[in-house]
Amino acid sequence: MAKIIIDQERCKGCELCTSACPKHIIIMSEYFNAKGYHTAKQIKPEECTGCAFCALTCPDVAIEVYK
Amino acid sequence: MGEKMLMKGNEAIGEAAIRAGCHFYFGYPITPQTELTAYMAKKLLKMKNAAFVQAESELAAISMVYGAAATGVRSMTSSSSPGISLKQEGISYIACAELPCVIVNMQRGGPGLGSIQPGQADYFQATKGGGHGDYHLIVLAPSSVQELVDLTMDAFDLADKYTNPAMILGDGLIGQMMEAVEFKERKKIDLPDKEGWILTGCKGREKNYIVPFNLDPYEMEKLNLKIQEKYNKLKEKEVRCETVNLDNADLIIVAYGIVARIAKTVINNAKKVGINIGLIRPITLFPFPEKIIAETSEKVNKFLVVEMSMGQMLEDVKLAVNGKAEVNFYGRVGGVIPTQSEILTEIKKYLK
Amino acid sequence: MKKVFESPKSLTKDPFTYCPGCHHGIAHRLVAEALDEFGVREKTIGVCPVGCSVFAYVFFNCDMICAAHGRAPAVATGIKRAKPDSIVFTYQGDGDLASIGTAEIVHTANRGENITVIFINNAIYGMTGGQMAPTTLVGQVTQTSPYGRDPKTMGYPIKVAEMLSTLKGVAYISRVALSKPAYILKAKKAIRKAFQTQIEGKGFSLVEVLSTCPTNWGLSPIEANKWLEENMIPYYPLGEFKTPEEVS
Incomplete structure (x- = not known):
């Protein structure tokens, strides 16, 4: 069991986490945050292994990982 | 001590x-x-x-x-x-x-x-x-x-x-x-x-x-x-300056540093030939002793600024005097130090 | 469930002001994690440069000072000499460190000042809008090399890690990249080792961090990572160039 929380207001929509995720379960959402960025979101949370690759790659320290 | x-x-x-x-x-x-x-x-x-x-x-x-x-x-x-x-x-x-x-x-x-x-x-x-x-x-x-x-x-x-x-x-x-x-x-x-x-x-x-x-x-x-x-x-x-012989001076030298020391010799030598010279020596260049210069310019109408430059402190003296007295300048540059006799000759020019 | 990844204490809560995908944020986090892990945040003084990361003083949650362009190693020298028990690091870009501050970095390294330098090499001037840096690759197009960097008139990109590792006073030098998780984990190790070198009083340490500047490279962050791996790493090989064991 693992989960990630993406801080929607810190996310700048750079998409680096989407390419880092080995399970390909992070995608870009339709949501715009206050700064006008499309943010990243996780799909299929049950597949998340908590590897933290997304958090490692995130340049905005917007992702927390729980395991 | x-x-x-x-x-x-x-x-x-x-x-x-x-x-x-x-x-x-x-x-x-x-x-x-x-x-x-x-x-x-x-x-x-x-x-x-x-x-x-x-x-x-x-x-x-x-x-x-x-x-x-x-x-x-x-x-x-x-x-x-x-x-x-x-x-x-x-x-x-x-x-x-x-x-x-x-x-x-x-x-x-x-x-x-x-x-x-x-x-x-x-x-x-x-x-x-x-x-x-x-x-x-x-x-x-x-x-x-x-x-x-x-x-x-x-x-x-x-x-x-x-x-x-x-x-x-x-x-x-x-x-x-x-x-x-x-x-x-x-x-x-x-x-x-x-x-x-x-x-x-x-x-x-x-x-x-x-x-x-x-x-x-x-x-x-x-x-x-x-x-x-x-x-x-x-x-x-924090303004500081040294003043020498400001009362009854015929002319005031404004000089700082080593040039002020030479000016003190000028004062002594001038006295021997009957010329009364005063000295204002700024010790703080910033803040500049503009008040004492302004006050002195009400009493003495000739100033000579002596510097080892082409006339830099001269500008601050002129601003302080603000047209109330005549401000002259003597400077040597490039590493040349003005001598007391040169300065005295210069003074004599303005006191004719 | 336990939290296994969060923002380090040595970063403030302020969101980074860097462009989307810019690696500064990753480098900041790795430095902050190292400060947290060694428990030295409260005795650390960081020196930020002139360039995009002039704002690093906002993001690092430790005492910070901003140096004149290129002079961070000299400022760090003054701090470290006055407070030898503090942990002192500079964080500098390639224009700052490898162009205007070349004299300062070379002599600070040569004196073996016991400080840590984080050198962000993204092959371009970021803050001023994408001009040629001393580390810009041959042929790379920038505002001031609009036809590509021509080594005949603009010289070759400077390999800072290699150049400084020839100096005897240097204790630790390594080059890392931040374009994928495996590299980031290695970068973390290198940055830890650099601070450890300082904590143990072994002398000058520097980590050259190959980073992207998607905005001024004119690429998406994902494309920029690919460009870094295909173009920068072949010219700027990753690895350790000097380790404290070699210091006599």
């Missing part, structure tokens, strides 16, 4: 700085001030909790002073004219960051690489800012080795008091001269606490930061106005 010793000007500054608690020196060799750098090396490299670094350049030396000053210690650098030009970048940063430190300029003839003989042509640079932006240094102009000692110690106190860089504006001659000096016992004075802003690690407090910029123009303007307030206070409280 302190002990009396015979010392060379440049070395006396070093000793005075160390006794004033400055144990961090960063410099780069340049004639005619290198004895000071060497003196600091000899002393500080053997001291605990002290540092001497021969920097790779004047640019680096002043940045090292900036770093050391940010931690709250007394620190200094020294150089001569071309080297002081290089330090202007760091000096502007230090003034903006409102850090205390002392910079010594043993001026030589300029411009360019100039000469290695004494000069006073860095007056504008020293008193009007020197680097970019609106700022001033506290500028002290000694005219004897004893005064080099006293003013060096004062410079550290003033820098701390106003959290502003202070400059000792000497010249090659004073630095090279040997005279008897006394390191007097000094009264302890109350200086502002540095705890609120120094960088020592944030244990037990919020982090401190020192950044000499603000991209918000209104905030940057505020900072400028705050700094300006300090300069106003300096003008009000």
Whole structure:
């Protein structure tokens, strides 16, 4: 069991986490945050292994990982 | 009473700085001030909790002073004219960051690489800012080795008091001269606490930061106005000058540093030929003793400014006199020192 | 569930002001994690440069000072000499460190100053809008090399890690990249080792961090990572160039 929380207001929509995720379960959402960025979101949370690759790659320290 | 010793000007500054608690020196060799750098090396490299670094350049030396000053210690650098030009970048940063430190300029003839003989042509640079932006240094102009000692110690106190860089504006001659000096016992004075802003690690407090910029123009303007307030206070409280024979003088010489010493000989020699000369010798060049000059111009209608420059302090004297008296100028440059007989000849021209 | 990844204490909560995908944020986090892990945040003084990371003083939650362009190693020298027990690091870009500050970095390294330098090499000037840096690759198009960097008139890109590792006073030098998780983990190790070198009093340490500047490279962050791996790493090989064991 693992989960990630993406801080929607810190996310700048750079998409680096989407390419880092080995399970390909992070995608870009339709949501715009206050700064006008499309943010990243996780799909299929049950597949998340908590590897933290997304958090490692995130340049905005917007992702927390729980395991 | 302190002990009396015979010392060379440049070395006396070093000793005075160390006794004033400055144990961090960063410099780069340049004639005619290198004895000071060497003196600091000899002393500080053997001291605990002290540092001497021969920097790779004047640019680096002043940045090292900036770093050391940010931690709250007394620190200094020294150089001569071309080297002081290089330090202007760091000096502007230090003034903006409102850090205390002392910079010594043993001026030589300029411009360019100039000469290695004494000069006073860095007056504008020293008193009007020197680097970019609106700022001033506290500028002290000694005219004897004893005064080099006293003013060096004062410079550290003033820098701390106003959290502003202070400059000792000497010249090659004073630095090279040997005279008897006394390191007097000094009264302890109350200086502002540095705890609120120094960088020592944030244990037990919020982090401190020192950044000499603000991209918000209104905030940057505020900072400028705050700094300006300090300069106003300096003008009000810290002006110093020596006056000689102002009453009944036929003419007033305005001169600082070594030239003021020559002027004193002129006064004596002029007296012998029946000419009554007075002297105003600014000790602080910033803040400038404009009030005493203005007051004197109400009583004496002839002034002669003598400098080892083409007429730099002359402008400040003219501003202070404000048209109330005739202001003449005599200057020698490039490393040439004006003689007392030249100055007397000049005086006679204006008193015909 | 336990939190296994969060923002380090040595970063403030302020969101980074860097462009989307810019590696500064990753480098900041790795430095902050190292400070947290060694428990030295409260005795650390950081020196930020002139360039995009002039704002690093906002993001690092420790005492900070901003140096003049290129002079961070000299400022760090002054701090470290005055407070030898503090941990001092500079964080500098390639224009700052390898162009205007070349004299300062070379001599600070040569004196073996016991400080840590984080050198961000993204092969371009970021803050001023994408001009040629000393580390810009041959042929790379920038505002001031609009026809590509021509080594005949513009010289070759400077290999800072290799150049400085020839100096005897240097204790630790390594080059890392931040373009994928495996590299980031290695970068973390290198940055830890650099701070450890300082904590143990072994002397000068520097980590050159190959980073992207998607905005000024004109690429998406993902494309920029690919460009870094295909173009920068072949010219700027990753690895350790000097380790403290070699210091006599």
